[in-house]
Amino acid sequence: MKKGRGDATNLLSELADGRETEASELFTIIYDDLRRRAHAYMRRERPGHTLQTTALVNEAYVKLIRQSSLDWESRSHFFRIAAKTMEHILIDYARKRNRVKGPGAHQIIPLHLALGEALVLSPDLSADYLDLGRSLERLSKLDPLQGEIVRLRLFTGRTIEEVADVLGISVESVKTKWELAKAWLYGDLKRRHERST
């Protein structure tokens, strides 16, 4: 783990220097870091307690960023990569889960990645991450900025204000785009489900 941390620091200082960073490397590091933290928490907490994952993930980001004094530009870059990373983690997770059904399937990723209420389309219809990933891809083609807003909101838990800050656009325009993106994604997911059932 020591080595992993060192790598993160290097990559982050490269970000700070404005050098190109392979997103996939950072991906691995964020992923490992989240997993390590999740393990640590699981050991510490009494059984039956559930992680407050928002807090957990935020803390992971805090520590990653703390390691190197990232300026605002680099932080903003960092969050965009982190959003992409989380998306990959979730979609990979969903893929693997679809493949390995049965006991132990949930062990693949120790984070508690439950569907939550986020993807409930109606009382008896839920989408999964793969569906969402596909729809998000389509939305990004239509409007890359909206795709980015959704990723930052959903996968890094940024608030509307933080998203506006990361993307350098106004809070008002994030709000409108967010409303529109949600409506579009909802419609797209729902229609796809209706077609497939």
Next chain:
Amino acid sequence: MSVRPEDWKIVEALFEMALHLDPKEVPAFLAKNCPDPRLRAEVERLLTDRQLAPKDFLEHPIWVDAGLGLESRRPRFRSGQRLANRFEVTRFIGAGGMGEVYEANDLSLGEHVAIKVIREHLLWQRGVVERFKQEVKVAKQVTHPNVCRIHEYFEDSREHSEGTEEILFLSMELLRGRTLADRLKEGGFLTVNQAWPLVKQMASALDAIHAIGVVHRDLKPGNIMLVRAKELGSVRAVVMDFGIARRATTSADKQPMTTRGEVLGTPEYMSPEQREGQLATAASDIYALGLVIREMVTGMRPLESGTLASTESRPGLPARWEAVIRRSLERDPSRRFKTAEDVARALAGEGSALSTSVRRARGITIQLRHVLASVALLALVGTIVYMFFRNSHSNVSDASIAVAMQARFNQDPVLFKDTVDITVESGVVTLRGTVGSEGERAAAENIAKGCYGVKSVLDKLIVRTQTGGGPETIMKPKGTKAGGHQKESTSATNLTDVTSPRSSVLPPSWISLDVMEAAGNAVYVGGRSADGGTLGVYQTRNGKFSDLSHLLPASWCPVRSLAFGDDQLFVGGGSRGGCAALFSPASQVLQDLSSELHSHGPGLYYYGGIQALGFNGREFLVGGAGKVTSLETYAPTTGRFTYLSMPYFAVNSITSYGNSFLLAGAGPGSGPSQPPALGWISPDHLFTNLTSFLPPGWGVTAHSAQDGKEFLIEGRNRATGEKLFAVFDPANRSSTDVTESFPESFDLHSVDGRQGYFLLGGQADGVCYLARYHPGAQPSVVRGLLPPDAIDVTAVKTVGNQSIVAGLTRARRVFIISFPEKTSK
């Protein structure tokens, strides 16, 4: 079936406007403003889907556990730990969205205080710390018995193996008691007699906060602490958490849950205007106070929709209380009580408070109208001017109104063949365009009135018609330029009939001269040398050349674009990330602006720096190709860059035209199959996608120029990669492929066309190629003027009656010459 990316902006604009309408008005609004049935269906479908989606659809970060989420985070500090070498933590009180609250012993004063530590990740937002300090400074001024005293803010940090943890906290009065929320939950609602002394204190607290110009913006039972007062049986109500940090980091946003039961921004108690994203005012606090009073005496929680609906009054609630609650909850902020004290006085039965509010509200309306009227006069230029007054309560952005209107007008091929220029400023929408006849004028007016249709968005329309072109008409009706055109084309055929070209020798270190920009008789040139970027100025009058390269920062390479405006020269270039600078010929000072680029974050100008620049009389447009759309404006008056958010566009060329810009470049992708992109930026930064007007089969476009009427655009065949040329006529929105007019091997390096024809320079068949081109005719090749060993033309410019041409000789020497365009007839 699905919407095309180029229409998405229109869909978005209509969607945004519709969000702010009464649902009943939406069909009429769309019918009037969106004649395209396909787009209308899309907007309608999105609005329906928005209604159908569960309330919290996608509202939680994706990894939130299903409905569990017990707060297991440990407090950041344990008892006994010291902060800022002064406060010893004695107890963790609780956590909220903004941070954690502890009880601590202030060792220097020897008393117990409360400290609130701001969550570390909130400090990452730009300016948060500064704003937070400012807020504390203001809040400290409130010394009211019913407002929680804010003492001071502190900064501290502690080292970990992983790095430095930043700690920002404030100390405040420690209140021992329970919140009004707890009281209501445990003991049920209050009688009017129990509520009255608390309301009176809360009202007095709110007025004290408002008196220093601060809005609480989050008044709710959870923020009111009930403290047992010294006198037996009486309770002190203390308002907590005002303004602080909330303004700095959050606003009227529906935030996700942070810890169980705690929602940032507390939408329940939000006023309708905050909910719609407008700034909270003192009137918003009055609204919240109304909700709190109602909850105190009826137990009724704020409705989800945020409106009072019918006040299901509690039996036995005095009519006066009911009336006061209703007035506090007026949707229109100007109809609410003016001050919290007015609320208390009305509850006490002093009727005068009501009429005061109404009188004041009227005064504001009159004032507003006055302001709008003066704007209207200023805007009265151009041929036909429509002014729409946006409803003052409407929250639709100016840009959306303009996009929607532009879309509406663009869909009418008969009217406004020339570009309709729509500007929206502070709610006044001004439309300028040229119409050919009285009939067209009447028809245009009808469309304009149709757009205006919906009251909640726009509530006033003024139409002024002037005959004759006004000074700001962007494009004159067809034909007005014909005279000039004829003359120029004659001169084009006589191009070789020139006398005495002037030339100049450039420093031997210059490797290439790639860009030129005219400023009066001076022509600024840029390129690269062995040492980096180059900048110079060439005087057309005497052929004198001065090298200014020493002014450029050492890291600059190369200079790729120049634009002159506002008596200054904007210099763009660089490689990854781009460089920008502003040069003032008057002071001979070059100011490096590179660090101020990227108002949108990293990834801008990633591929090849700043490729293109333009100036529209007011601001510079800065463009390039990046990981995201790389397009910013730079206003010399404010010295600020503003990012233009739009679908992905790699900008290769900017051509200013009137006070607008034509962009040529590429859409997302790479390699030969990368799609072309062509677009228009209006003076108010609206983007119109014109890509569909390019001839079929086109890929990436590179150069463009305008001759006062049309644009010449260079592009590439998407399949074969060979060069293509087209003339784009903005008035008719049509383009003609003119590739056939040029030699097959022609590589265009530079084109300029301000004088009614195009001067093109480049290379063909291994030798330099310089020609004047008049659309519709064959290009006339210029011979005998360039140095005999010239092999390439790298930059051309026309200034007044002079043409300036730079290029390379076989010996790789950079030359620059100018020649007058003397017409023989």
